[in-house]
Amino acid sequence: MxxxxxxxxxxxxxxxxxxxxxxxxxxxxxxxxxxxxxxxxxxxxxxxxxxxxxxxxxxxxxxxxxxxxxxxxxxxxxxxxxGVNLVPEKRELFGEMSVEDNLLLGAFMRRRQGFGDERETMAMVYETFPRLKEGYAFGR
Ligand SMILES: Nc1ncnc2c1ncn2[C@@H]1O[C@H](COP(=O)(O)OP(=O)(O)OP(=O)(O)O)[C@@H](O)[C@H]1O
Ligand SMILES: [Mg+2]
Incomplete structure (x- = not known):
């Protein structure tokens, strides 16, 4: 290695x-x-x-x-x-937006890069972090 x-x-x-x-x-x-x-x-x-x-x-x-x-x-x-990302130590997410909309921002970037559409990316995120799916309405 x-x-x-x-x-x-x-x-x-x-x-x-x-x-x-x-x-x-x-x-x-x-x-x-x-x-x-x-x-x-x-x-x-x-x-x-x-x-x-x-x-x-x-x-x-x-x-x-x-x-x-x-x-x-x-x-x-x-x-x-x-593909380099920084997770901020402070609350530097878009606080006025929902968790879902914050996640969708990342999903759009992945679509642009050819890693599947928003629906596929969101499904992957929710499979990895099921808790985030609570209250999730995207695609229903
Ligand atoms: N915007 C700024 N303007 C001027 N000096 C700064 C600024 N941000 C940080 N510094 C100075 O740069 C040095 C490094 O700070 P930095 O925030 O990178 O440390 P850190 O290791 O992340 O600390 P912490 O463990 O508190 O997060 C410190 O002396 C700090 O006072
Ligand atoms: Mg620091």
Missing amino acids: SESRPVLAVSDLCVSYGKVEALHHVSIRIRPGEIVTVIGPNGAGKTTMLGAIMGLLPRSRGEVVFMGEDQPAAEVEEMVAR
Whole structure:
């Protein structure tokens, strides 16, 4: 497994807020099937690192390679379209929309990528997380 090509390779990543550098020279390799956890005290830079990988924050230095493709200045929308997702630590879902509508947003993206229509994706989600189906009316 350690010989396989990384799914995600981050090299020498630095991020600054204004003139203050908050993330210093971070490198990380994630190979197929691996679950990697980054731990550190408050303010260590975990959220900053994830934000910069996703394209939510600009990098001042460093390289992000996803599935062998360099992402020199990827926007968050492009990263999501490529299959990189960030689950926000705060309540950053669309709170004024229903759970179903939040899920449908993801389903539309999958349809665009050719992974089946909304109905198929929603069926898969509800099979994996049956609790979400409570109160679900889509397609009835
Ligand atoms: N928007 C911002 N503007 C300026 N400095 C910021 C901003 N966001 C974070 N920082 C600073 O960057 C550093 C890294 O913060 P970050 O939020 O990435 O840490 P974290 O490891 O996610 O912390 P926590 O465990 O509290 O979530 C901290 O010194 C923080 O004060
Ligand atoms: Mg954080």
